[in-house]
């Protein structure tokens with residue numbers, strides 16, 4: 001050993017240090033669970049599975065004191081039935097039903113895993129008023145009533161943990177709230193809806209139709225019986241609003257995200273995308289332009305070497321650009337019992353360890369929506385197969401100042417006389433393109449609504 005090496009202290013790794021926890025530092029944290037469905041059961045399983053690990057790492061012993069459900073008779077293997085109740089007042093003080101007063105079970109943190117707006121909204125409000133920190137996975141509730149909830153939490157001096165509300169197991173909220181707190185974020189771009197990504201991946205890789213891919217998503221439990229929230233882009237828009245508030249430090253007013261779903265996508269479009277060197281992905285995009293925000297969710301063409309082009313099936317990912325950290329990518333499971341429970345548990349442990357002092361709530365005025373930007377676009381025009389059809393469309397586009405770099409035509413299999421003309425438009429303003437497409441749609445050779453898809457060039 002050299003003299004120099006002898007001076008270096010051996011590094012004590014985390015695992016070594018954790019071998020001897022200080023018994024004095026251990027505290028019991030009592031949880032009141034609202035809901036015991038997919039995520040609630042996952043949380044109970046994870047608490048049991050990793051109980052010793054959490055005690056060792058965080059010095060916290062977790063105890064579930066009550067669990068609210070709707071149907072007490074439901075089979076719930078592994079769940080201690082004596083903890084179940086269908087009376088919210090047994091968890092949240094003040095939620096009186098009828099005239100009977102019930103003393104709630106003691107709890108330090110209320111964990112809301114009911115989903116939907118009511119009764120989640122009222123119960124969260126009562127828990128906050130009662131001085132309890134709340135952990136929730138409910139993006140719909142936060143998108144609708146986030147400002148009201150965070151303001152109330154700031155007034156009561158409690159915290160709201162919501163890591164699980166966006167991209168489940170991916171710790172993107174924590175990254176934006178603390179890891180990147182010293183960065184100015186200018187762009188955030190991601191795949192925030194696993195169902196849509198699953199469908200577009202199957203359409204791309206297996207040549208399936210939208211309907212067949214959706215059916216498979218349903219069969220595997222990735223899509224609800226009514227998939228509208230997912231495939232029409234609203235779920236991703238809610239998540240984008242939550243992430244943008246954190247990234248840009250301003251409230252996002254409901255309805256500020258421009259939303260377009262994936263129902264209109266045909267196998268023809270994913271095939272054409274492939275041939276042109278792109279991959280079709282359900283992209284959520286947010287950019288801070290200083291005095292305005294660009295916020296949109298839409299199917300988007302990515303160059304095949306784009307970081308998000310390789311995020312397949314039900315996986316989610318978020319790409320963040322910070323002025324100091326540069327480009328960061330977060331990728332993983334955006335749903336599921338245990339991945340979501342992992343995020344819920346991280347909030348519980350964080351609140352238990354670091355106390356309930358709320359983060360400062362940014363009560364800045366919302367920024368207006370940015371005027372539509374420039375981009376290249378892929379456009380498919382459903383047409384009657386007649387000579388000169390490509391020329392007529394190219395001329396109509398050109399007469400409105402939109403030039404094209406590629407044009408091709410294909411026949412629709414099984415539909416004689418029907419075809420598609422596909423073009424790549426040069427960089428143009430989205431609103432000008434929309435007006436032009438509207439005008440071209442009125443040409444007699446068109447048989448249906450054209451489909452325009454933005455191309456995202458940067459990584």
Ligand SMILES: NC(=O)c1ccc[n+]([C@@H]2O[C@H](COP(=O)([O-])OP(=O)(O)OC[C@H]3O[C@@H](n4cnc5c(N)ncnc54)[C@H](OP(=O)(O)O)[C@@H]3O)[C@@H](O)[C@H]2O)c1
Nearest residue numbers: 035036037038039069070071113114115137138335336340
């Ligand atoms: N599942 C995921 O992968 C995932 C991912 C990210 C975020 N989330 C979010 O996590 C939350 C929970 O989702 P989940 O999939 O676990 O839902 P879920 O399986 O439908 O479970 C909901 C639970 O809440 C109970 N509940 C609902 N309404 C109630 C009411 N009015 N009174 C009493 N109990 C009621 C249900 O009781 P019963 O059991 O008696 O019906 C059930 O235990 C949602 O906000 C969801 O958006 C879920």
